[in-house]
Amino acid sequence: MLADASDKLAGVCTIVEGKFAVAAERLDADAKLSQTPHAVVVRADLRSVGNISALKTRAARINRAAKRIFLVEQPTHICISQAYALGATLVLPGAINRNRLLAALIDPTEPESSSTSGPHSVEAAGAGARAIASMFTAARLGELIDVGSAKETGRRIADCIFEHGLTEWLTTVRRHHEGTYQHCLLVTGLAIDFGLSLGVSKADLERLYSAALFHDIGKASIPLEVLDKPAKLDVRERSLIETHPITGYNVLKGQPGISAEILDAVRHHHEYLDGSGYPDALCAESISDIVRILTISDIFAALIEHRAYRPTMSREDAYTVLCGMNGKLERALVSSFKEVALIR
Template identity: 70%
Template sequence: MLVHVLADTSEKLFGLSSLFGGQFTVAGERLDVEAKLPHAAAAVVVRADLRAVENIAALKRRAARFAKAKKRIFLVEQTSHFCISQAYALGATLVLPGKIDVTKLLAALADPGHETGSTSGISQPDNAVEAAATAIASMFTSITLGERVDVAGPKEAGRKITNRISEHGLSDWLATVRRHHEGTFQHCLLVTGVAVDFGLSLGFRNSDIERLSTAAMFHDIGKARVPLAILDKPGRLDDNERALVETHPATGYHVLKGHRDISPEVLDAVRHHHEYLDGSGYPDGLCAENITDIVRILTISDIFAALIEHRPYKPTMPRAAAYEILCGMRGKLERALVASFKHVALTR
């Protein structure tokens, strides 16, 4: 079997190639050279830092070629769920996080059924949280590289989240997300779960729930243009940093505008989820009569999710305390919706 090895440094490339001994035919390639991936490779093994934009871009350029390999194994040294999700967004069928385990790697290459999840102890994106995180990673990557955003993945992830919350409830979703994700990814996942549960509690039809979940998945897509150092900064932002963050609704709107698979309602929600009924929000200072129902629901979900996020530098706010803050935002949020949200905030 021909195994093609891709790495971001010569040291990683030679080290990885030496692990296979005489068991497989090995071809190696560094990511910073012209792509020469052979079409005949049965497996691709990638070892690269997926926090680096240049590595992501190099792998994206090779995507059409290595998609033909049945086994696409990514060795992710950084064990953060961001990097694992990024690997799946780039086409991995399997991710081995942490220090390289030669036994697991060789077993995965030899196992004809690993891509369906039969190899134990290996990270698989087979639940709603990881499917959603992978979709978010794919969106952020596309925007960073100036590519067209795929909307099918986020929509499917929204359906999985709806099914998960319908079966297990919001509390289970919040706990799972907090355990496995942090920063911007955690926020997007929390907002989507809260918005879906809010819609379910209001008795929305399936089509309305799908529209709401899609809007929630996309609502912060403009943050892909804001440096992570600012997005995940521990502590208060200065005026310039705050101004940059506040560009994300309009940025997200312009990124998605013209995409035939994005409805006008979702576009409106992406642009206006920071608008308030009293006109004090941004980017357009809309007043009550110009703010749609889906935006009002998403705004409440967004604020609540931000308040209850887990951050390393601050304790997680109790849900009851977060709900009291919503109740205190008189004139900015629709009172009837805030009252209806109590069931979601405190009991689900």
């Protein structure tokens, strides 16, 4: 355990001492970690230059641990991005959730855990979260986005899903990531597997995973307390959320390496065939195939996410919801999505 204050160390140690042997260390003390631990938990204010410097001096030893969990109590895109830059494999923003922290620390091979998350999937999901955090920070600061790195991360996720399957990916992401980052990673995995099941070309698969990774970048301008609110959104918050397609489009349209197809997907992934979507109320003939695939993946991901204010919907029930969206989604694509939703 690493923290920037004694009371923070004590709080985390109280949670985990019953299940793990714990060594605790303040960041302003001399580094004492001599052995490679099962996991490192960091609880520190990442707005502090001193804390960041102290973590960097310990980086070589910290990064030997398979699990590097950062408890970020200042839930901002910049602090989360900083945690991933410092080597986090998982970031838990906001107030400490005892059950979530213990679940993250328990190894998947232990009896306490019924889910499986292979190391390749965990690593790919971590890389995806880092890429999304970096994109969000760049967008928020008005900086150029590293499009090439994001696409390389998409290729890595695609390779992982091709080798290890969609189910492992969904399990890994829901187990190791939260909120907006969880959603973006789920959508990316679903879009990739949908593309693979349809037999799309390599170029079209790249367009799909790129569109999926970038689709919610407009949410970088929305505070995390709204994005990851542990309750239903009110009318004002919902209106704010619905600005993200246009905001994302405006962020990306001046970025080198962003194709017209990706811009279209970012702007229109909430459009429906019957014209009832937003922001442009497009109808069927105006909605591209990539957008249609992304929209189905986006809706399904939102339904199966882990959210604090409602039970997680099963894949079967989520697919039933898709089937009931008559006139809004392309029926043939929804039928083709069945294997992705229920089997793969």
